[in-house]
Amino acid sequence: xxxxxxxxxxxxxxxxxxxxxxxxxxxxxxxxxxxxxxxxxxxxxxxxxxxxxxxxxxxxxxxxxxxxxxxxxxxxxxxxxxxxxxxxxxxxxxxxxxxxxxxxxxxxxxxxxxxxxxxxxxxxxxxxxxxxxxxxxxxxxxxxxxxxxxxxxxxxxxxxxxxxxxxxxxxxxxxxxxxxxxxxxxxxxxxxxxxxxxxxxxxxxxxxxxxxxxxxxxxxxxxxxxxxxxxx
Amino acid sequence: xxxxxxxxxxxxxxxxxxxxxxxxxxxxxxxxxxxxxxxxxxxxxxxxxxxxxxxxxxxxxxxxxxxxxxxxxxxxxxxxxxxxxxxxxxxxxxxxxxxxxxxxxxxxxxxxxxxxxxx
Numbered sequence: 597x598x599x600x601x602x603x604x605x606x607x608x609x610x611x612x613x614x615x616x617x618x619x620x621x622x623x624x625x626x627x628x629x630x631x632x633x634x635x636x637x638x639x640x641x642x643x644x645x646x647x648x649x650x651x652x653x654x655x656x657x658x659x660x661x662x663x664x665x666x667x668x669x670x671x672x673x674x675x676x677x678x679x680x681x682x683x684x685x686x687x688x689x690x691x692x693x694x695x696x697x698x699x700x701x702x703x704x705x706x707x708x709x710x711x712x713x714x715x716x717x718x719x720x721x722x723x724x725x726x727x728x729x730x731x732x733x734x735x736x737x738x739x740x741x742x743x744x745x746x747x748x749x750x751x752x753x754x755x756x757x758x759x760x761x762x763x764x765x766x767x768x769x770x771x772x773x774x775x776x777x778x779x780x781x782x783x784x785x786x787x788x789x790x791x792x793x794x795x796x797x798x799x800x801x802x803x804x805x806x807x808x809x810x811x812x813x814x815x816x817x818x819x820x821x822x823x824x825x826x827x828x
Numbered sequence: 829x830x831x832x833x834x835x836x837x838x839x840x841x842x843x844x845x846x847x848x849x850x851x852x853x854x855x856x857x858x859x860x861x862x863x864x865x866x867x868x869x870x871x872x873x874x875x876x877x878x879x880x881x882x883x884x885x886x887x888x889x890x891x892x893x894x895x896x897x898x899x900x901x902x903x904x905x906x907x908x909x910x911x912x913x914x915x916x917x918x919x920x921x922x923x924x925x926x927x928x929x930x931x932x933x934x935x936x937x938x939x940x941x942x943x944x945x946x947x
Contacts, residue, residue: 631893635900646908650916652866654928660862668854675850683843686884687836694832751927788829802885809876813853813869820857821865 626792627799634803637766641807644759648814651751658748663819665730666756670721671816674714675808681710682805689798692781695788701781704774707801711771718764722757732757756815763811766804773797842883849876 604616652659688703722731729736730753735743737750744750777797780786786793849872856868882888887897922928 628893631897635897638901639904642904642908646912650912651927656862672850672854676847679843679846679850682880682884683839686839690830690832690835690839693830694835695829696832799885802880805884806877806880809880810870810873813873814866817853817857817869818862818866820854821862 623792623795627795630796630799634799637803637807641759641762641810644755644762645810645814648755648759651748651755652818655746655748655751658746659752660819660822661746662749662752662756663815663817664822665819666816667721667724668816668820670717671812674717675812677710677714677717678805678808681707681714682802684710685798685801689791689794692786692788692791692794697781697788700794701778704778704781708771708774711767711774715764715767718760752815759811760815763804763807766807770797770801770804773800838883842879845879846876849879 605613606616607613684703684706688700688707691697691703692700725731726734729743730745731737732754735741736745737753738744739747739750745753774797777786777794780793853869853872856872857865860868887894919925919928
C-alpha cells in the first residue's frame with residue numbers, strides 16, 4: 597500500500613514554517629550522534645582500565661615483571677603505525693572536503709594498509725607469546741599448577757590479551773568501515789558536499805587510536821626500566 | 829570547500845608533537861621510579877589524547893560536544909571513583925575472593941588460599 601508523502605515541517609526562530617527537504621544535510625546531528633556512540637566506547641574501555649588499575653594496586657611488583665616481558669619494539673612500532681594511520685585518515689577527510697575525491701580514496705587505502713600492518717605485528721607478537729606458553733587458557737596463566745606464573749602476572753596477562761584483543765577487534769571493524777566508505781564514495785553517496793559518513797569513520801579511527809594511546813604505556817612501559825627491549 | 833594545503837599543516841604539526849611525546853614515553857621509565865612511572869606515562873598519554881581530541885577529532889571550537897563530553901565523563905568518573913574507593917575499601921570477602929586472597933608462592937607453585945565460600 598502506497599503512503600501519501602507528508603512533508604516534515606520545521607519552524608525557524610521567527611515562527612515561519614519551512615518544508616524540510618531531507619535530513620541528509622543534518623551534519624551536526626550526525627556528528628553528535630556518533631559522539632554519543634564514542635562515549636559508550638570510552639565507558640567500556642574506561643571500566644577495563646579501572647579493573648586493570650585495581651589489579652595493579654594489588655600486585656604492583658608482578659605487573660612490572662609481566663610488563664617487562666612484553667616486546668616494546670613491536671608495541672612501539674605499532675604505536676607509530678597507528679599514529680601515522682590517524683594522519684592518513686585525517687588527510688583523507690581533508691582531501692574529501694577540499695574536493696579531491698581521488699586523493700581522499702588513496703589516503704583511505706593507505707590507512708587500510710597501515711591497519712593491516714598493525715594487525716600483522718599484533719599477530720606476530722601474540723604468536724611469540726603463545727609459543728612461550730603465555731596465552732589465555734595455557735598452564736602459565738592458570739593458577740595452581742607447576743607452570744603457573746605469579747598471580748599478579750596472571751591478572752596482568754589476562755587483561756593484556758583481553759584489552760589488546762578487543763582493541764584489535766576494533767581495528768578489524770575499522771578496516772571494514774573504510775572498505776564500506778570506499779564503496780559509498782565510488783557509488784557517489786559520499787561526496788565533498790555530503791561527507792558526514794567519512795567524517796564519522798575518521799572519528800571512529802581516531803577513537804581507536806586514542807584508546808591505544810593509553811593501552812600502550814599501561815601495558816608495555818610500566819616495566820620498561822627492568823631491562824632490555826623485553827619480548828617473548 | 830576548504831583549502832587543503834593550508835589545513836594539512838596543522839595535521840603534520842600534531843603528528844610531530846605526537847611522535848615526540850611517544851619518544852618521551854620511552855625515556856620516562858629511566859627517569860622515574862617504578863611507582864612514579866605509571867602516573868608520568870598516563871600524564872603524557874593525556875597530553876597526546878588532548879592533541880588528538882582537539883585537532884584530529886576537531887573538538888577545538890566545538891563547545892556543545894566538549895561540554896557534553898566533559899559533563900558525562902565527569903559523572904562516570906565520580907561514579908567509578910565512589911565504586912572503587914568506597915566499595916573496594918569495604919570489601920567484605922577479601923580472604924575468600926580469588927582475586928584478593930593472599931597467594932602462596934614459597935613452593936614455586938602459585939596457590940590461591942581463598943577460604944572456601946560457605947553456601
